[in-house]
Amino acid sequence: MAKDTIKLIANNKKAYHDYFIEDTYEAGVSLHGTEVKSLRMGKCSVKEAFIRIERGEVFVYGMHISPYEKGNIFNRDPLRVKKLLMHRAEINKLTGKIAEKGYTLVPLKVYLKGSLVKVQVGLARGKKLYDKRADIAKKDMRREAEKDFKVKNLY
Numbered sequence: 001m002a003k004d005t006i007k008l009i010a011n012n013k014k015a016y017h018d019y020f021i022e023d024t025y026e027a028g029v030s031l032h033g034t035e036v037k038s039l040r041m042g043k044c045s046v047k048e049a050f051i052r053i054e055r056g057e058v059f060v061y062g063m064h065i066s067p068y069e070k071g072n073i074f075n076r077d078p079l080r081v082k083k084l085l086m087h088r089a090e091i092n093k094l095t096g097k098i099a100e101k102g103y104t105l106v107p108l109k110v111y112l113k114g115s116l117v118k119v120q121v122g123l124a125r126g127k128k129l130y131d132k133r134a135d136i137a138k139k140d141m142r143r144e145a146e147k148d149f150k151v152k153n154l155y
Contacts (some may be wrong), residue, residue: 001036001100001144002010003041004113004114005050005052005109006111006113007009007111007112008042008109008110008111009039009042009109009110009112009117010042010044010045010046010109010110010137011024011046011108011109012046012047012106012107012108014047014107015106015107015108015124017124017127017132017135018127018132019049019104019122019124019125019127020124020125020126020127020131021108021122021123021124021128022103022122022123022125023097023122023123024108024120024121024122024123025086025090025118025120025121026113026118026119026120026121027058027083027084027085027118027120027121028085028116028117028118028119029060029082029083029084029085029087029097029117029118029119030082030083030084030085030109031065031082031117031119033101034067034068034070035065035068036117037045037068038067038068039065039110039112039117039132040067040112041053042067043066044063044064044065044110045063045064045112046063046064046066046107046108046109046119047064048062048066049061049062049063049107050062050104050105050106050107051096051104051105051107051121052105053082053091053094053095053105053126056088056091056095057083057091058083058084058085058091058105058121059076059081059082059083060081060082060107061081061083062079063079063107063110063119064078064104064114065078066078072155074091075124084119084121086121094121094123097123100135102125102126103123103124103125104124104125104126105121105122105124106121106122106124107120107121108120108121108122127148142151
């Protein structure tokens with residue numbers, strides 16, 4: 001398998017609905033034993049997950065990796081806190097950005113890059129209710145336009 005082949009494991013659609021994504025970063029994940037096998041089978045959820053920087057290290061909370069069926073005693077807690085692996089300069093940059101009002105870190109995607117498990121981290125700013133309504137209205141308008149276009153092209 002090539003080094004740069006990417007296989008998506010989990011996607012966080014809710015993050016795009018709740019936040020404006022300003023910037024994205026790629027981070028490795030520190031995993032134990034059977035968690036990798038479970039991820040290869042696609043058993044992961046990042047819907048309720050969030051990321052914190054503590055003592056110069058990045059951790060993801062609430063990332064659920066289902067226990068591996070054949071893993072017996074080697075399985076870890078599915079919701080345990082996992083360490084993300086990033087360069088020191090990136091962590092310092094993110095720490096500065098988070099200190100600004102309204103910024104947070106959210107996991108956007110979990111994917112396999114070659115044989116490595118990666119998490120796409122998004123620097124996000126929270127949306128207000130009216131922003132969410134505007135996005136929904138835009139999406140509805142686009143859907144209607146596509147439907148009209150499709151109908152016109154059929155005749």
